[in-house]
Amino acid sequence: MNIASVTDSLEPSEQAIIPIAAFTASGDIEKLQVSLHEGLDAGLTINEIKAILVQMYAYAGFPRSLNGLSAFMSVVDDRKKTGMTDIVGSEPKPLPTDRTSLEFGTENQTKLIGAEVKGPLFEFSPEIDTYLKAHLFGDIFERDSLSWKQREIATIAALANLNGVNNQLSAHYTFSMNNHVSVSQLNEFIHIIEKYCGPQIAANALQVLNSVLDTQ
Structure with missing residues (x-):
């Protein structure tokens, strides 16, 4: 793949969002469970991961979101049984009244x-x-619970791993750049998608990204 070199990297916790969102969207629970462990190890809090999984229903539907949350419950319980202590994280502020x-x-x-x-x-x-x-x-x-940058990273990861949503992926690449995701970080995103989801998914995601950048 012809991908520009990465000069400013995503934080490890931001990188960990990508496979969590991608595998929740595609419904690959076995790979999701591995990614959930990796996300907690990378510093994502329990509440941050729950927020990612909840957000996924807007892009992949309630069944995938609910299955992801169920898998996460099992991961958290298993880690507790082995003596691991994961950070719960802060609760979101109340919505405006x-x-x-x-x-x-x-x-x-x-x-x-x-x-x-x-x-x-x-x-x-x-x-x-x-x-x-x-x-x-x-x-x-x-x-x-999440920054808009984190939410856009989760969104493009989910859309990249779904079929037939290139128009939406294209739009959210632009939205992500409006919310502090740099071009080099998007190139890094492609590398991570290729690592977890394979070359075919990454090639499509790169093609869409290049089309967006050509219009900038």
Whole structure:
């Protein structure tokens, strides 16, 4: 693969998000369990990993998210039985009570993407626009268990390991760059995807990334 050299690396805990999100999205529980151990060892807290697994339902569906959470429960229990003490981490701050989820979700979406989101698809289906703004960018992205950078790393990892979602992967590469993920870190992301998910998945992810960078 023709990938630029990495000059500023993702933190080990950020790197560990990638296989967790990718294997949750694809439903590969055996590989996910290994990645969950690696994530805890890399410094992710229990609450951070739970937040990743919960977020995955927005991209891969409730069944994959629930299966991931179930696998994580087993991993945490097994580690406790062997005497390991993992950091639980802080609880997320309460959601705003002076505005609706739709109101602060719309604000979050605009900040995340860098512009107000409109288009014929959302005119065709106003419901999906409301759900995206109110729930994904409101109820989920407002929770500070993870930074927006961490959430975008998780999102592109999930989308890279799903078939038929290149348009969404392309969009979230751009969103990730709006949220402190550098180009060299995206190149590092491709290396990590190749390591865990194989050359075919990585080749597609790289092709999409190069198409995005060509328009910058």
